[in-house]
Amino acid sequence: MEIMAKMWEQVGSITATVMLFYAVFDKFFPPPLRNYIRTYTKKLTSLIDPYISIKFSEFEGERMKRSEAYTAIQTYLSANSSERSSRLKAEVVKDSQTPLVLSMDDNEEITDEFQGVKLWWFSRKLDGNNQSFFYRASYEKRFYNLKFHRRHRDVVTRSYIKHVLDEGKAIASRNRQLKLYTNNPSNNWYGWKSTKWSHVVFEHPASFDTLALDPKMKEDILKDLVKFQKGKEYYTKVGKAWKRGYLLYGPPGTGKSTMIAAMANFLNYDIYDLELTAVKENAELRKLLIETSSKSILVIEDIDCSLDLTGQRKKKKKKDKEEESEDAVVKKALHEEEDKEMSKVTLSGLLNVIDGIWSACGGERVIVFTTNYVDKLDPALIRRGRMDKHIELSYCCYEAFKVLARNYLDVESHRLYPRIEELFQETQMTPADVAENLTPKSVEEEAETCFERLIEALETAKLEAKKKAEEEAKKKAEEEDEAKKKEEEEEAKKKADEEEAKKKK
Numbered sequence: 001m002e003i004m005a006k007m008w009e010q011v012g013s014i015t016a017t018v019m020l021f022y023a024v025f026d027k028f029f030p031p032p033l034r035n036y037i038r039t040y041t042k043k044l045t046s047l048i049d050p051y052i053s054i055k056f057s058e059f060e061g062e063r064m065k066r067s068e069a070y071t072a073i074q075t076y077l078s079a080n081s082s083e084r085s086s087r088l089k090a091e092v093v094k095d096s097q098t099p100l101v102l103s104m105d106d107n108e109e110i111t112d113e114f115q116g117v118k119l120w121w122f123s124r125k126l127d128g129n130n131q132s133f134f135y136r137a138s139y140e141k142r143f144y145n146l147k148f149h150r151r152h153r154d155v156v157t158r159s160y161i162k163h164v165l166d167e168g169k170a171i172a173s174r175n176r177q178l179k180l181y182t183n184n185p186s187n188n189w190y191g192w193k194s195t196k197w198s199h200v201v202f203e204h205p206a207s208f209d210t211l212a213l214d215p216k217m218k219e220d221i222l223k224d225l226v227k228f229q230k231g232k233e234y235y236t237k238v239g240k241a242w243k244r245g246y247l248l249y250g251p252p253g254t255g256k257s258t259m260i261a262a263m264a265n266f267l268n269y270d271i272y273d274l275e276l277t278a279v280k281e282n283a284e285l286r287k288l289l290i291e292t293s294s295k296s297i298l299v300i301e302d303i304d305c306s307l308d309l310t311g312q313r314k315k316k317k318k319k320d321k322e323e324e325s326e327d328a329v330v331k332k333a334l335h336e337e338e339d340k341e342m343s344k345v346t347l348s349g350l351l352n353v354i355d356g357i358w359s360a361c362g363g364e365r366v367i368v369f370t371t372n373y374v375d376k377l378d379p380a381l382i383r384r385g386r387m388d389k390h391i392e393l394s395y396c397c398y399e400a401f402k403v404l405a406r407n408y409l410d411v412e413s414h415r416l417y418p419r420i421e422e423l424f425q426e427t428q429m430t431p432a433d434v435a436e437n438l439t440p441k442s443v444e445e446e447a448e449t450c451f452e453r454l455i456e457a458l459e460t461a462k463l464e465a466k467k468k469a470e471e472e473a474k475k476k477a478e479e480e481d482e483a484k485k486k487e488e489e490e491e492a493k494k495k496a497d498e499e500e501a502k503k504k505k
């Protein structure tokens with residue numbers, strides 16, 4: 001057995017020698033003779049060579065598109081080669097978190113192991129000339145060669161290559177720089193180099209660690225996100241599009257936008273922040289959403305303000321009446337002008353586009369709506385299936401305060417904590433206000449001063465809430481008195497009227 005293994009090793013080195021031989025002889029022989037010799041030596045070596053090799057070229061097809069497989073292999077090998085290869089090349093890769101990426105140099109070799117199988121990767125570069133009647137241009141062709149023993153053909157073709165491509169894509173997705181897209185108004189969509197979306201690099205530092213939330217709620221949301229992200233097979237199995245809708249609602253300053261940023265960082269997805277008021281009609285909305293990519297979060301903030309979803313018909317009626325009035329022609333012209341400016345996106349249009357985009361586009365999409373007033377929304381918009389999870393972000397609780405204190409002051413516990421806990425049970429304050437009170441106002445300011453300021457603010461809030469509640473109770477009592485008085489008066493009047501009527505009879 002040992003002798004056999006040694007023989008295979010020998011034959012392996014024959015292949016390497018032949019490849020080296022090619023590289024040298026390419027320099028000396030003219031192309032037709034070179035190809036002729038190449039074909040016959042290949043046939044000869046394949047008879048005795050127990051190794052198989054697979055070639056992955058950088059460019060493919062007639063249009064010379066960069067091969068996705070080549071890119072994935074390059075990423076996979078870069079992750080492995082920086083430690084194993086002795087000759088590396090450094091490249092600036094667009095959209096990557098690391099400005100310089102190290103990968104194996106041209107004509108280098110590294111070994112890999114998968115399920116006990118040894119594999120060799122070679123990076124090759126061929127220089128050549130393209131000569132035609134009109135021009136002569138030099139080119140570089142790059143490719144990877146994967147070599148393995150014949151007896152591992154099944155493992156390599158069925159599992160290893162898939163593993164390399166999946167792993168390569170996953171590494172690229174982990175390393176990519178996130179982007180924040182915003183939609184351009186449609187008057188800017190046409191013309192040279194125009195696009196429907198503009199983007200900037202997304203660098204919001206929010207994470208679920210720094211988000212001040214009830215720990216149970218946080219855990220629940222994280223579980224939901226992980227389940228979604230890893231749920232490709234599940235969604236295929238149940239025949240559902242791979243998407244999930246979240247509705248975040250709560251008072252201003254409770255962390256809705258911050259949570260979206262934390263979600264994007266956690267999932268490693270781009271954000272498409274859709275400004276609905278800049279979208280003139282349903283058709284435009286459709287075009288915009290078709291251009292979003294997968295692994296993204298589509299955000300519509302303050303959905304109740306972005307669209308007058310319920311008010312549209314009422315307004316129209318009012319308008320029609322106005323148009324019947326005297327200077328109808330002038331008014332109509334004015335309204336037409338106004339109409340052009342106004343967004344005509346309707347609720348049904350939005351719903352159709354959302355449902356359509358889910359079925360038409362590839363998976364891994366999250367859509368998030370935010371609102372301050374959940375009751376104002378049309379139930380059709382937020383039903384399960386469209387908005388699968390409703391998350392209420394509310395006033396700060398004691399647990400959430402502790403997270404903020406850790407973020408802003410690096411403090412885990414303090415003698416003032418019991419008092420603060422008590423106050424959080426008695427009054428309400430948004431996390432944004434708590435954060436503001438915990439922010440040191442100067443470099444010298446101590447944590448204790450910040451906690452005292454927070455206690456003072458909480459006590460003031462408590463007093464104000466008490467005062468407000470008293471005023472409201474007083475107002476209510478007055479209104480009730482007023483109503484009672486009115487009722488009594490009406491009753492008395494009714495009685496008097498009845499008596500009057502009797503007398504008249």
Ligand SMILES: Nc1ncnc2c1ncn2[C@@H]1O[C@H](COP(=O)(O)OP(=O)(O)OP(=O)(O)O)[C@@H](O)[C@H]1O
Pocket residue numbers: 210211212213250251252253254255256257258259372431432433435
């Ligand atoms: N839960 C939270 N955890 C950590 N920081 C928070 C939280 N809520 C609010 N903040 C802080 O308060 C600021 C405002 O929060 P954010 O913009 O997320 O609120 P919002 O709910 O989106 O408000 P709005 O309804 O006005 O859009 C943020 O910059 C953030 O620093």
Ligand SMILES: [Mg+2]
Pocket residue numbers: 256257258301370
């Ligand atoms: Mg917000």
